[in-house]
Amino acid sequence: MVRYDLALIGFGGVNRALAELISQRGDRLAEELGFTLRVVAITDLRAGSLVDTDGIDLAPLLAAEPGELDFSGLTGGNADPRSEWVIREVPADIVVEATFTNPTDGEPALSHVRWALEAGKHVCTTNKGPVALAGRALRVLAEQRGIGFEFEGAVLSGTPVLRTAQRLLAGLEITGVQGIMNGTSNYILGRLEEGIELPAAIAEAQELGYAEADPTADIEGHDVQLKVLILANEILGADLRRADVCCEGISSVTPQEVQDAVTKGLHWKLVGSATLRADGTVDARVALLALPAHHPLAGISGPLNAVTFHTDLLGSVTVSGPGAGRMETAYALLSDIIAIHQGRHADDDTAPLYPVLQETHRG
Numbered sequence: 101m102v103r104y105d106l107a108l109i110g111f112g113g114v115n116r117a118l119a120e121l122i123s124q125r126g127d128r129l130a131e132e133l134g135f136t137l138r139v140v141a142i143t144d145l146r147a148g149s150l151v152d153t154d155g156i157d158l159a160p161l162l163a164a165e166p167g168e169l170d171f172s173g174l175t176g177g178n179a180d181p182r183s184e185w186v187i188r189e190v191p192a193d194i195v196v197e198a199t200f201t202n203p204t205d206g207e208p209a210l211s212h213v214r215w216a217l218e219a220g221k222h223v224c225t226t227n228k229g230p231v232a233l234a235g236r237a238l239r240v241l242a243e244q245r246g247i248g249f250e251f252e253g254a255v256l257s258g259t260p261v262l263r264t265a266q267r268l269l270a271g272l273e274i275t276g277v278q279g280i281m282n283g284t285s286n287y288i289l290g291r292l293e294e295g296i297e298l299p300a301a302i303a304e305a306q307e308l309g310y311a312e313a314d315p316t317a318d319i320e321g322h323d324v325q326l327k328v329l330i331l332a333n334e335i336l337g338a339d340l341r342r343a344d345v346c347c348e349g350i351s352s353v354t355p356q357e358v359q360d361a362v363t364k365g366l367h368w369k370l371v372g373s374a375t376l377r378a379d380g381t382v383d384a385r386v387a388l389l390a391l392p393a394h395h396p397l398a399g400i401s402g403p404l405n406a407v408t409f410h411t412d413l414l415g416s417v418t419v420s421g422p423g424a425g426r427m428e429t430a431y432a433l434l435s436d437i438i439a440i441h442q443g444r445h446a447d448d449d450t451a452p453l454y455p456v457l458q459e460t461h462r463g
């Protein structure tokens with residue numbers, strides 16, 4: 101049985117949920133998927149670092165309250181996250197990056213991903229920063245090393261948007277992408293419709309694990325801006341920068357306005373879109389729109405998100421599912437690990453997975 105040793109970078113909601121998945125479903129995953137998973141290192145800004153190359157016992161870590169974790173007193177533990185040393189030096193097959201998203205320069209996650217790829221380790225990440233701001237360069241680095249760089253969770257948590265486009269819609273011309281891509285703001289808009297004030301709705305979304313550590317990115321549209329950037333560059337073959345994606349958020353809208361709209365049969369939605377123009381360039385934007393009730397995105401409510409692909413042969417194809425959530429996003433990491441496993445173990449007479457993926461990218 102193949103075993104993958106994991107280094108978890110960041111031990112917040114998502115990577116803890118992945119550790120839970122491994123603890124609770126490890127045997128079933130081995131039976132169904134043909135590989136086992138073992139965590140050999142964890143680093144976290146608050147808890148420090150923990151290394152055990154024979155496999156970390158996850159049970160006591162998962163039993164502790166998140167805010168109480170302190171690795172410094174444990175064997176193999178240190179108060180310092182030592183992320184660079186862990187990523188470069190600790191023998192692990194896959195580095196799982198789930199630290200804070202930094203929409204400005206992607207750091208320190210961008211360095212985490214680069215160090216791992218330079219060290220020849222596969223990477224899966226739910227962090228939008230490195231993918232949106234340096235996806236192309238990181239992909240090239242991974243391709244040069246013949247290793248996997250997977251990031252399904254960067255758009256719509258575990259709902260398979262990127263793999264749907266890259267694999268299931270392969271052979272079609274995708275001419276545009278439009279969707280509701282932020283669980284927090286969509287949840288908040290729904291609560292505003294119910295008369296809840298913005299600060300209370302934000303606090304609820306944080307409690308439910310949908311919001312970023314700093315929810316400004318959710319509220320001001322920057323989180324959707326990064327997702328639109330990822331879709332434009334990865335799916336439509338663009339080479340856009342963050343400044344190329346016009347952006348607005350939901351902070352200016354009041355419960356009264358949202359409720360008035362409902363009486364007129366309209367629902368306010370934060371919609372991200374990327375559209376291929378006739379000259380081959382891509383128009384990308386994030387806009388707060390009042391959608392009529394019959395619009396396909398008007399009924400997407402709460403943390404539910406949806407992305408519609410506009411294609412030449414199939415018309416519109418919509419993928420809908422959770423846009424946020426700790427376990428939902430941990431599933432994205434598991435799906436990335438499965439993709440890495442399938443890439444490594446493709447039959448000799450089958451086209452290897454990574455080259456197939458590369459060919460689906462335009463640019």
Ligand SMILES: NC(=O)c1ccc[n+]([C@@H]2O[C@H](COP(=O)([O-])OP(=O)(O)OC[C@H]3O[C@@H](n4cnc5c(N)ncnc54)[C@H](O)[C@@H]3O)[C@@H](O)[C@H]2O)c1
Pocket residue numbers: 109110111112113114115143144145146147181183198199200201208226227228253254256257309310311312313423424425426429
């Ligand atoms: N929660 C979701 O629904 C969701 C969905 C999709 C994507 N994401 C993305 O996944 C990532 C993780 O999300 P989360 O909900 O677990 O966030 P979180 O805030 O719960 O956890 C992030 C963890 O990273 C740690 N960290 C921060 N900087 C670090 C560093 N330099 N070195 C080591 N550890 C560091 C923090 O201490 C924290 O424990 C974020 O980038 C987020 O945007 C989250």
Ligand SMILES: N[C@@H](CCO)C(=O)O
Pocket residue numbers: 254256257281282283284285310311312318323423424425
């Ligand atoms: N904060 C993000 C997490 C998923 O990227 C959201 O609410 O959609």
